[in-house]
Amino acid sequence: xxxxxxxxxxxxxxxxxxxxxxxxxxxxxxxxxxxxxxxxxxxxxxxxxxxxxxxxxxxxxxxxxxxxxxxxxxxxxxxxxxxxxxxxxxxxxxxxxxxxxxxxxxxxxxxxxxxxxxxxxxxxxxxxxxxxxxxxxxxxxxxxxxxxxxxxxxxxxxxxxxxxxxxxxxxxxxxxxxxxxxxxxxxxxxxxxxxxxxxxxxxxxxxxxxxxxxxxxxxxxxxxxxxxxxxxxxxxxxxxxxxxxxxxxxxxxxxxxxxxxxxxxxxxxxxxxxxxxxxxxxxxxxxxxxxxxxxxxxxxxxxxxxx
Numbered sequence: 001x002x003x004x005x006x007x008x009x010x011x012x013x014x015x016x017x018x019x020x021x022x023x024x025x026x027x028x029x030x031x032x033x034x035x036x037x038x039x040x041x042x043x044x045x046x047x048x049x050x051x052x053x054x055x056x057x058x059x060x061x062x063x064x065x066x067x068x069x070x071x072x073x074x075x076x077x078x079x080x081x082x083x084x085x086x087x088x089x090x091x092x093x094x095x096x097x098x099x100x101x102x103x104x105x106x107x108x109x110x111x112x113x114x115x116x117x118x119x120x121x122x123x124x125x126x127x128x129x130x131x132x133x134x135x136x137x138x139x140x141x142x143x144x145x146x147x148x149x150x151x152x153x154x155x156x157x158x159x160x161x162x163x164x165x166x167x168x169x170x171x172x173x174x175x176x177x178x179x180x181x182x183x184x185x186x187x188x189x190x191x192x193x194x195x196x197x198x199x200x201x202x203x204x205x206x207x208x209x210x211x212x213x214x215x216x217x218x219x220x221x222x223x224x225x226x227x228x229x230x231x232x233x234x235x236x237x238x239x240x241x242x243x244x245x246x247x248x249x250x251x252x253x254x255x256x257x258x259x260x261x262x263x264x265x266x267x268x269x270x271x272x273x274x275x276x277x278x279x280x281x282x283x284x285x286x287x288x289x290x291x292x293x294x295x296x297x298x299x300x301x302x303x304x305x306x307x
Contacts, residue, residue: 056230058143058274061222062134068223071122071215078121082114104189108196112203119211126219142218143276161269161278165285168265172258173290179254187248191294194301201291209283216241216263217270217279225271234271238264262286 090100100106130138139145149157190200216237225233241263242256249255269278298304 055226056274059222059226061141061226062136063129063219064223065227067129068220071125071219074125075118075122078118079114082117086110105193105196108190108192109199112190112196112199116203116207119207123211123214126214142214143222143270143274144214144218145275145277147273147275147277149273157278158281161281162285165282166289168262168282169286169289172262173293176255176258179252181250181252181255183250183252185248185250185252185255191304194304197294197298197301197304201294204287205284205291209280209287212241213266213276213280213283217267218276221267221270230271234264234267237267238262241266 090097126142127138130136130141134141147154147157149160152160189196191197220240221233221237224236227233228236239260242260245259246256249259266279266282269282270276272278295301
């Protein structure tokens with residue numbers, strides 16, 4: 001039963017229009033539903049569907065490019081506020097700009113705290129947007145839901161993605177070892193003392209995977225794929241993921257290229273399943289393997305490796 005026929009049940013027939021107990025003929029129903037309602041007011045034309053019926057269901061999200069731009073603007077504003085707060089702290093503490101720039105450890109710790117703060121602000125904004133503007137549940141709208149992979153049990157599927165993340169991490173490490181960085185990588189400054197390294201490792205397996213998968217695979221990918229197509233959407237999302245991490249790698253192209261590949265793999269998992277969770281499991285296990293390997297190599301952070 002279509003929406004117009006359903007509207008017929010909401011009204012009583014006009015007096016004298018039909019004998020009691022009789023039913024209008026099919027042509028009369030069609031004429032009524034197409035031209036006027038029960039009180040003779042012309043009906044508006046049916047609203048066109050928001051998305052094409054051929055568009056995959058997981059790409060039918062209520063936000064668009066303007067919303068993506070607003071998120072980027074909010075993120076930039078948050079970083080500016082953090083920068084101003086840092087400047088005020090340095091001035092109050094009597095630390096000069098030159099002293100701050102020469103303290104790699106202080107810079108690294110500030111960056112970690114700033115990224116955690118940025119993640120919290122943007123996630124809270126997205127949660128409020130889903131609930132208040134779109135009137136939708138956050139998790140389901142952002143495509144976070146349980147695993148449903150063919151005939152596999154959810155636990156079995158989850159284990160497969162965890163193992164896949166570990167294997168991907170090993171592959172990237174092996175390929176990366178074949179290329180000597182031409183420039184010093186800024187991320188090395190995070191491993192100059194135990195406290196900073198521990199902060200980074202904790203953030204890399206807790207905050208970073210959840211935030212980045214929500215932003216890139218949950219929020220960005222559907223709009224890009226809806227605009228350019230699924231394959232370009234996967235590639236562009238992975239490319240942006242890698243490029244936004246390029247500053248940590250000092251612009252060393254082989255390492256940046258490998259991270260782009262990692263981003264593409266995470267996005268493929270999102271595209272194939274229509275679910276953000278597989279990419280998250282890949283991401284967590286990928287980062288966790290790196291963290292565990294570093295803890296083993298440094299003997300539990302007791303012997304920090306030279307940068």
